Amino acid sequence: MRLQKLLSALPALLVAMLLGAPFLTGQAVAQPVQSGHIEVELVSQEAGAAPGGTFYVALRQKIIPGWHTYWRNPGDAGDATKIVWTLPPGWTAGDIVWPTPEKSRVGPLLDYAYTGEVLLPVPITVPADARVGSVITLKAAVAFLVCEQVCVPEDAVVTLTLPVVAGMPATDPKWGAKVAETLAKAPKPAGLKAVFSLQGKLLKLAVTGAPLKGADVAGAYFYPYSGKVIEHPPEQGIERGPGGLTLSLTPGYDFTQGTPPTELAGVLAVGGASYEITATPGEIPADAGGLGAPAAVAKTGSPSGASLGLPLAVAFAFLGGLILNLMPCVFPILSMKAASLTAHAHDAGKTRVQGLAFLAGVVVTFLVLAGALIAVRAGGAAVGWGFQLQSPAVVAALSLLMLLVALNMSGVFEVGASVQGVASGSSADGIGGSFLTGALAVVVAAPCTAPFMAGALGYALTQPPLLSLAVFLGLALGFAAPFVLLAFIPGLLARLPRPGPWMDVLKKGLAFPMYATAAWLAWVFSQQTGSIPLALILAAAVLTAFAAWLYGLAQARRIEGKGAVVPFGIAALSLVAVVALVIAAVRATPASAPVADAASAPAGPGLAAEVWSPEKVAALQAKGKVVMVDFTADWCVTCKVNEGTALKGQRVVDAFKAADAVYLKADWTKRDAVIAAALAEHGRAGVPLYLVYPKSGGPPAVLPQLLTEGLVVEAIETAAKG
Numbered sequence: 001m002r003l004q005k006l007l008s009a010l011p012a013l014l015v016a017m018l019l020g021a022p023f024l025t026g027q028a029v030a031q032p033v034q035s036g037h038i039e040v041e042l043v044s045q046e047a048g049a050a051p052g053g054t055f056y057v058a059l060r061q062k063i064i065p066g067w068h069t070y071w072r073n074p075g076d077a078g079d080a081t082k083i084v085w086t087l088p089p090g091w092t093a094g095d096i097v098w099p100t101p102e103k104s105r106v107g108p109l110l111d112y113a114y115t116g117e118v119l120l121p122v123p124i125t126v127p128a129d130a131r132v133g134s135v136i137t138l139k140a141a142v143a144f145l146v147c148e149q150v151c152v153p154e155d156a157v158v159t160l161t162l163p164v165v166a167g168m169p170a171t172d173p174k175w176g177a178k179v180a181e182t183l184a185k186a187p188k189p190a191g192l193k194a195v196f197s198l199q200g201k202l203l204k205l206a207v208t209g210a211p212l213k214g215a216d217v218a219g220a221y222f223y224p225y226s227g228k229v230i231e232h233p234p235e236q237g238i239e240r241g242p243g244g245l246t247l248s249l250t251p252g253y254d255f256t257q258g259t260p261p262t263e264l265a266g267v268l269a270v271g272g273a274s275y276e277i278t279a280t281p282g283e284i285p286a287d288a289g290g291l292g293a294p295a296a297v298a299k300t301g302s303p304s305g306a307s308l309g310l311p312l313a314v315a316f317a318f319l320g321g322l323i324l325n326l327m328p329c330v331f332p333i334l335s336m337k338a339a340s341l342t343a344h345a346h347d348a349g350k351t352r353v354q355g356l357a358f359l360a361g362v363v364v365t366f367l368v369l370a371g372a373l374i375a376v377r378a379g380g381a382a383v384g385w386g387f388q389l390q391s392p393a394v395v396a397a398l399s400l401l402m403l404l405v406a407l408n409m410s411g412v413f414e415v416g417a418s419v420q421g422v423a424s425g426s427s428a429d430g431i432g433g434s435f436l437t438g439a440l441a442v443v444v445a446a447p448c449t450a451p452f453m454a455g456a457l458g459y460a461l462t463q464p465p466l467l468s469l470a471v472f473l474g475l476a477l478g479f480a481a482p483f484v485l486l487a488f489i490p491g492l493l494a495r496l497p498r499p500g501p502w503m504d505v506l507k508k509g510l511a512f513p514m515y516a517t518a519a520w521l522a523w524v525f526s527q528q529t530g531s532i533p534l535a536l537i538l539a540a541a542v543l544t545a546f547a548a549w550l551y552g553l554a555q556a557r558r559i560e561g562k563g564a565v566v567p568f569g570i571a572a573l574s575l576v577a578v579v580a581l582v583i584a585a586v587r588a589t590p591a592s593a594p595v596a597d598a599a600s601a602p603a604g605p606g607l608a609a610e611v612w613s614p615e616k617v618a619a620l621q622a623k624g625k626v627v628m629v630d631f632t633a634d635w636c637v638t639c640k641v642n643e644g645t646a647l648k649g650q651r652v653v654d655a656f657k658a659a660d661a662v663y664l665k666a667d668w669t670k671r672d673a674v675i676a677a678a679l680a681e682h683g684r685a686g687v688p689l690y691l692v693y694p695k696s697g698g699p700p701a702v703l704p705q706l707l708t709e710g711l712v713v714e715a716i717e718t719a720a721k722g
Contacts, residue, residue: 029161035154037067037146042138042158043119043175045183048165049136052128055169056097057138057160058119058179059083067148068113071101073225073266075111075232077681079145079153081120086139090127097121097186100267100274101223106149109681110232112223113147119182130164137161153698187267187274192244194279196264203230203251205279206288207268208244215271217245218294224266228253231677238294243287245270253674310467314474317456321478355487357431359480361438366476367469369442374465392528393586395635396537398443399521400544400578405440406514407545409507413552438480457686527634528670529585536585540578547574612666614678621697626661626719628712629700631679631689634669638705639688646707655713659695659720694719 032041039062046055059081061069070078085093098120101112124138143155171177192209205222220238224230230252237248254261264279407413460471522541526534550571554564610616612629620627630647632639646652647663656663668675668687679689682702690703692715703715 030159033156033158035144035146035156037064037152038062038069038144038154038156040142040156040158042140042160043179044160044162044172045121045176045179046162046169047172047176048163048169049124049126049130050165050167050169051126051130051132053169054123054125056121056179056183057093057124058121058175058182059096059140059142059158060117060119060175061114061144062117063115063146065116067146068102068104068111068115069118069144069146071112071114071223072096072098073112073223073227074145075104075113075227076109076677077106078111078113078147078151081142081144083120083122084141084143086141087124088130088136090129091136091138092125094123094125097123097183099182099186100269103221105233106147108233111147112232119179121179121183121186126164132164132166134164135161136164151699185274187269187276189277190275192268192275192277193285194264194268194277195282195284196279197282197284198251198255198260201251203249203255204246204284205249205264206241206244206246206284207277207279208241208285208288211273211275212244212270213242216294217270220245220247220268220270222247222249222266222268224264226254226261226265228258229255229261229264239289240291240294241286241288242291243285246284246289253677257672257674310470313456313460313471317460317471317474318478318481320456321475322481324475324479325482351487353431354434355484357434358438358487359477359484361435362442362480363438363473363476364435365439365442366472366479370460370469370472371465374468392525392533393582395521395525395528396540396582396585399518399525399537400540400582401440402514402518402521403541403544404548406511406518407548409511409514411504411508411552412545412548414555442476442479457684521635524634524669525585529588533585533588536581536588540581540585543574543578543581547571547578550574609663609665612664612675614674616664617693620662621693624695624697626659626695626716627664627691627693627700628656628661628716629664629666629689629691629693631666631668631675631684631687631691633667633687636687642688642690642707646709646712649709651709651713652716655716659716661716661720692716692719695721 030041030043032039034040039060041060043058043060044055045058049055061081063069070080072080074080081096083093083096087093099114099118101114104111104113104115130136138160139157140159141155141157143153145151145153171180190209190211192207192211194205194207196206197204217238217240221236222230231250234250239246239248262281266277268275268277456471456475460468518541522534522537525537548571550567554567554571557567558564609630612631617627617629630639630643632643634640655661666672666675666678668679679686682689682691688705690705690707691700692703693700701715701719703711
């Protein structure tokens with residue numbers, strides 16, 4: 001009977017022996033957990049815990065190839081790993097000891113990340129009254145964001161069981177050496193002195209001290225603890241000095257928009273080592289520079305957008321350019337296109353010349369704007385596609401130019417027509433007119449983005465200049481293609497009535513959309529500047545119309561053989577006065593002229609927009625709110641069409657109320673580095689962009705550029721479900 005009982009208990013005894021074996025051999029017990037893209041577990045530096053002592057437990061992440069998690073400051077996008085501990089009474093956990101991260105470029109963004117296998121050590125303090133011989137379990141709930149081209153929030157609950165031992169615990173045979181190596185390489189203070197100074201558009205950070213004297217500083221990089229003190233994507237310039245180095249950084253939101261910080265804390269990685277530094281404002285010391293840049297600066301990170309590739313980027317740009325013709329942004333220019341087409345509808349030769357001239361205007365203007373954008377961004381400015389309409393001077397000039405175009409179409413004066421043509425009543429557009437049509441179409445319409453454009457522009461703005469221009473060339477060809485093809489298919493235009501008086505009536509009728517465009521641009525100017533500059537521009541508009549009328553009068557008098565010098569002279573003087581008024585209007589713009597407060601402008605009945613900020617989004621998410629963010633600008637026609645249709649109906653209002661959702665507006669009418677960075681975070685170089693954050697937190701859903709009321713309602717309802 002006793003033998004039978006012993007045999008029946010043998011399996012349980014074997015299991016107990018197997019579970020206890022690790023403790024007998026001095027080894028902690030943990031079970032790896034698969035969260036989806038990561039194998040995660042707790043590992044210990046020591047095989048046991050001594051009462052009153054402190055030892056390190058590390059969160060081990062084994063990340064699948066091609067994916068990454070994030071450092072304490074994730075950079076332009078992402079979220080740091082978070083650990084919530086459940087420990088025995090009296091046991092405490094300290095802060096994560098963060099290893100130096102890698103630089104990871106994704107599109108126009110720069111993130112600070114970890115790949116492969118990474119250990120995140122955490123100090124664990126054992127109470128003095130911990131009972132020797134007992135076995136304790138440490139439990140951690142872990143949340144992290146793991147990303148490739150897309151990001152996936154994942155979580156896991158991991159445990160570590162180990163004994164409480166007397167005396168000095170032995171090193172864990174499996175993980176002890178690796179945890180110790182991670183701690184040894186982790187950034188630490190080293191007595192370095194650091195100061196910073198804001199010098200124009202650059203933030204100078206000087207670091208001096210014994211570890212840097214004579215060191216190889218090529219590839220030195222500063223990883224800030226705060227995500228808002230510098231712009232991460234620009235390269236950090238390096239200047240050597242006998243006692244250290246000086247880094248040239250691009251100041252971030254805290255310096256450009258907020259209250260400048262009193263200290264700059266982070267990690268300086270240089271020469272294979274990493275040091276914790278805290279810089280204070282001060283003069284740059286002489287021994288921190290003067291020796292020039294290193295012979296070779298190592299560059300890390302893969303080319304942004306490499307997964308897209310140049311051929312696919314050009315193809316996407318071409319498709320985006322095609323679709324851009326269907327966007328509301330192009331509506332103000334349709335009348336110019338229609339008038340140009342009808343003028344030569346029954347003359348195949350002239351129609352083709354008009355098409356090629358329009359193509360040239362589009363291509364040249366696209367490439368000029370792209371070149372300017374690349375140059376401005378290379379100088380460290382946070383600007384995106386459509387930057388030209390963020391300049392009040394450009395908007396004012398365009399408004400007056402559109403007024404001149406409308407007056408020309410109304411027959412007030414003629415441009416590019418011979419005297420005989422004017423006498424005979426002909427107003428046929430020349431090659432210059434078609435070129436100008438293409439140029440204006442790009443300047444006014446292209447700032448908005450269409451489907452396929454976002455990825456292509458995100459790729460282009462992170463490539464060398466020649467590759468970037470190749471992508472913009474694809475965008476230009478796509479934008480011009482419909483008009484050019486129409487010009488080379490005379491059969492389509494042959495269906496129009498034969499030339500006659502109707503063409504002049506049509507042209508004058510189509511002038512009114514151009515008047516509307518001029519008025520809209522004047523309104524955009526007022527949103528950027530204020531009422532006094534607007535009054536000056538309106539006065540300039542009156543003088544512009546007066547000069548155009550005088551010019552037309554002079555043309556008529558010359559045809560009649562009468563003197564035209566006086567009206568020509570008065571017209572010229574009027575234009576000089578116009579230029580003076582425009583300059584005065586731009587100079588009268590307050591230095592901090594606010595864009596109309598988004599919070600005071602409801603998008604629809606009862607649906608008021610609050611002003612967007614990254615902090616507000618985070619705060620609302622923490623409260624479990626559904627959040628919709630509207631990245632918009634007053635010069636973006638597509639944005640205004642969406643606001644007047646999809647974001648104004650009662651169904652949308654009811655959906656927001658039912659979901660307790662909050663509507664935030666990020667107004668990019670004027671340049672804003674924080675908005676530019678947020679657009680880049682989502683791979684965009686322009687507006688509109690619509691994000692809907694779910695109630696449960698996590699990354700947002702990205703809505704199409706063209707919205708419908710039903711699409712918005714569906715997105716809000718889905719986000720409310722978590």
